[in-house]
Amino acid sequence: MIPYRGDAKRRLPPAIRAAAAIAMLGDVVAAALEVGPVLVVTDDSAVVPPGSEVVPDPGRGLGAAVAAGLTRVKGHALVVNADLPCATAAAIVRLAAAGLALVEAEDGTTNALSLPDPSLFAPLYGPGSAVRFRARGRFVTVASVELEADVDSAEDLDRYALLLGPRTRSLLAVTA
Amino acid sequence: MKTVLLSGGGGGARFARGLADTLPPGDLTVVGNVGDDLEILGLHVSPDLDSLLYTLAGLIDGGRGWGRKGESWNALVSARAWGGEDWFRLGDLDLGLHLVRTELLHAGMSLSGVTDQLREKASVSTRILPATDGRLRTHVHAPAGSFPFQEWFVARAHEDEVDAVSYEGAEDARAASGVLEALADAEAILIAPSNPYLSIGPILAVGEIRTAVESRRVRCVAVSPLVGGKAVSGPLDRMLSRMAGGTTPAHVAGCYPALIDGLVIDGADAPGEADVELVATRTLMSDRDAARRLAEHVLEAACG
Numbered sequence: 307m308i309p310y311r312g313d314a315k316r317r318l319p320p321a322i323r324a325a326a327a328i329a330m331l332g333d334v335v336a337a338a339l340e341v342g343p344v345l346v347v348t349d350d351s352a353v354v355p356p357g358s359e360v361v362p363d364p365g366r367g368l369g370a371a372v373a374a375g376l377t378r379v380k381g382h383a384l385v386v387n388a389d390l391p392c393a394t395a396a397a398i399v400r401l402a403a404a405g406l407a408l409v410e411a412e413d414g415t416t417n418a419l420s421l422p423d424p425s426l427f428a429p430l431y432g433p434g435s436a437v438r439f440r441a442r443g444r445f446v447t448v449a450s451v452e453l454e455a456d457v458d459s460a461e462d463l464d465r466y467a468l469l470l471g472p473r474t475r476s477l478l479a480v481t482a
Numbered sequence: 483m484k485t486v487l488l489s490g491g492g493g494g495a496r497f498a499r500g501l502a503d504t505l506p507p508g509d510l511t512v513v514g515n516v517g518d519d520l521e522i523l524g525l526h527v528s529p530d531l532d533s534l535l536y537t538l539a540g541l542i543d544g545g546r547g548w549g550r551k552g553e554s555w556n557a558l559v560s561a562r563a564w565g566g567e568d569w570f571r572l573g574d575l576d577l578g579l580h581l582v583r584t585e586l587l588h589a590g591m592s593l594s595g596v597t598d599q600l601r602e603k604a605s606v607s608t609r610i611l612p613a614t615d616g617r618l619r620t621h622v623h624a625p626a627g628s629f630p631f632q633e634w635f636v637a638r639a640h641e642d643e644v645d646a647v648s649y650e651g652a653e654d655a656r657a658a659s660g661v662l663e664a665l666a667d668a669e670a671i672l673i674a675p676s677n678p679y680l681s682i683g684p685i686l687a688v689g690e691i692r693t694a695v696e697s698r699r700v701r702c703v704a705v706s707p708l709v710g711g712k713a714v715s716g717p718l719d720r721m722l723s724r725m726a727g728g729t730t731p732a733h734v735a736g737c738y739p740a741l742i743d744g745l746v747i748d749g750a751d752a753p754g755e756a757d758v759e760l761v762a763t764r765t766l767m768s769d770r771d772a773a774r775r776l777a778e779h780v781l782e783a784a785c786g
């Protein structure tokens with residue numbers, strides 16, 4: 307499951323903001339489709355790549371969006387944020403193999419969740435959320451650069467240049 | 483009081499700082515675990531020695547509990563992009579130390595020589611010695627197979643239950659330069675609140691060190707790493723339950739047969755019966771002052 311909001315990336319340069327958000331979503335969806343069926347929770351169904359299913363975003367924040375998506379999932383759910391354009395199928399498989407697990411961003415927020423039982427989810431997103439998830443249950447913290455590399459700025463795009471998926475990487479030519 | 487502490491990283495390192503804050507400068511020697519050392523990306527990494535150094539130098543990231551404050555991860559991102567491994571977290575600041583250590587080892591310096599040089603650079607007055615300058619590696623044996631320590635601890639998130647632990651290279655390992663001298667000169671020998679199997683076990687697996695502690699003429703006191711039968715962090719409570727049959731002070735003391743005269747336990751643990759003297763106090767080191775108070779209690783217990 308990939309929660310996506312088109313207007314979430316306000317720190318990216320205006321010239322590429324909209325394109326980058328869509329490109330990143332495309333790269334995450336492409337990686338995820340190699341692993342299993344993909345749900346995109348969003349209010350902007352026009353940008354959702356083919357092959358994935360759209361779930362309407364109730365519009366009450368990331369936690370509510372994920373909760374809405376989880377009602378459609380039976381069994382093991384993986385929640386991968388839409389701003390992880392370095393995501394690969396191998397990294398997502400590794401996250402899934404860890405059982406109840408999360409990937410922590412450098413700033414302590416949560417980039418991805420592995421929920422063998424979707425009822426283990428709680429809307430704890432926001433600053434310091436990785437600590438709150440670990441306090442809620444025995445979440446294993448998976449170390450994976452591909453899923454830790456959330457892109458918020460042009461500097462992030464440069465920093466992760468060699469890891470970016472093809473759609474997002476093509477934007478580097480525009481920012482250079 | 484000349485004191486030798488056997489220690490892992492983490493809680494052991496915090497206890498070492500409590501002792502360093504209590505004892506006169508130069509009186510403390512820490513013998514650190516090297517069973518969890520690893521070679522990764524061409525570098526020799528000694529996580530427990532580094533945690534001791536970073537903690538004693540005030541460089542440790544207290545929130546994370548390992549690595550340096552103010553760390554960044556660009557080198558890891560780049561290594562990953564070029565096809566390197568990323569399961570073992572090496573930060574940019576941390577990497578500088580590993581580069582220097584690896585270069586000095588390649589130039590022929592011993593691990594104890596390198597560690598001492600790094601300690602001096604960090605202006606740390608406490609001596610830090612690796613248990614051995616030889617190669618000693620901890621392996622964890624679990625139902626799913628046998629794993630090098632870091633693979634089990636980090637890559638597999640120490641989720642596997644542990645049936646046994648072994649120390650590759652221990653049979654031939656000699657104590658590192660300075661360790662036996664420090665033990666012979668010690669007026670007290672202490673065992674840190676570290677994991678007996680994973681942190682202290684590899685140190686005592688070095689025959690010369692075990693013999694020196696067994697034949698001590700001063701008291702040896704260990705600090706239990708459990709509070710209320712639970713590990714403050716890490717897998718020790720699960721390991722003790724499975725491998726020793728319980729998590730009482732007696733089970734902890736049983737990890738150190740003939741090696742300790744006393745065990746300092748937390749007030750939350752029922753003392754029960756044990757073969758060694760039990761001293762109860764508050765062992766949770768929530769801050770630097772708490773670590774210093776614990777150190778004072780433990781040194782008192784070591785005086786008998």
